[in-house]
Amino acid sequence: MAFVLICGLIVAFLGFISNTDMIGSRKTIITEILFTSNKYLPWYAPVIRMTGSIFSFSTGAAGGIFAPALRSGACIGSVLSGWMNLTDSNTNLPILSGMVGFQTGITRTPFTSSIIVLEMTDRHNLIFYLMLAGMVAGMVPLLIDKHSLYDHLKVRYLKDIELESRRMKVL
Numbered sequence: 001m002a003f004v005l006i007c008g009l010i011v012a013f014l015g016f017i018s019n020t021d022m023i024g025s026r027k028t029i030i031t032e033i034l035f036t037s038n039k040y041l042p043w044y045a046p047v048i049r050m051t052g053s054i055f056s057f058s059t060g061a062a063g064g065i066f067a068p069a070l071r072s073g074a075c076i077g078s079v080l081s082g083w084m085n086l087t088d089s090n091t092n093l094p095i096l097s098g099m100v101g102f103q104t105g106i107t108r109t110p111f112t113s114s115i116i117v118l119e120m121t122d123r124h125n126l127i128f129y130l131m132l133a134g135m136v137a138g139m140v141p142l143l144i145d146k147h148s149l150y151d152h153l154k155v156r157y158l159k160d161i162e163l164e165s166r167r168m169k170v171l
Contacts (some may be wrong), residue, residue, distance in 0.1 A: 007055040012169050029071055030099075033078045034121065039091045040082035046075040062114060065149070066116070073102025093129060096121060100130045101137035108141060109146040110134030 033039050053068040077098025081091040096117055103113035110161070114130040117123075 097133035
């Protein structure tokens with residue numbers, strides 16, 4: 001319980017320092033940076049998004065992987081677009097590529113990540129670039145760990161099931 005409380009306080013603190021713009025589902029982040037002229041986020045936006053997701057997910061509470069990954073990737077693409085001084089019309093490709101890349105990095109599913117972003121945005125003329133971003137992003141996590149997040153979750157769940165079955169046998 002103490003760990004969950006500490007994680008909750010950290011997420012609340014992140015919301016406080018970012019003026020609650022970076023916590024929660026914030027579907028409007030993607031909508032705003034893709035479809036308005038306000039395309040650039042501050043440098044700390046991806047850091048806060050990823051840190052909040054890490055602490056939320058590590059508590060074991062029910063939540064998703066796809067939506068936070070897409071939003072974190074969009075934040076990274078937006079910040080990089082600002083650093084490269086891209087025009088408003090040229091920022092969508094790095095933002096969408098960031099979404100695909102970050103999602104692929106977590107799930108290790110480049111094709112699925114590309115299709116999800118294509119379906120969300122209806123930008124079918126970018127399929128080559130998004131697939132390329134997904135393929136590159138699929139190779140990078142192999143340098144860190146051979147197993148995907150899903151593999152680690154599967155092992156953790158199987159250990160929990162085994163522990164629970166042992167406990168039930170004792171009772």
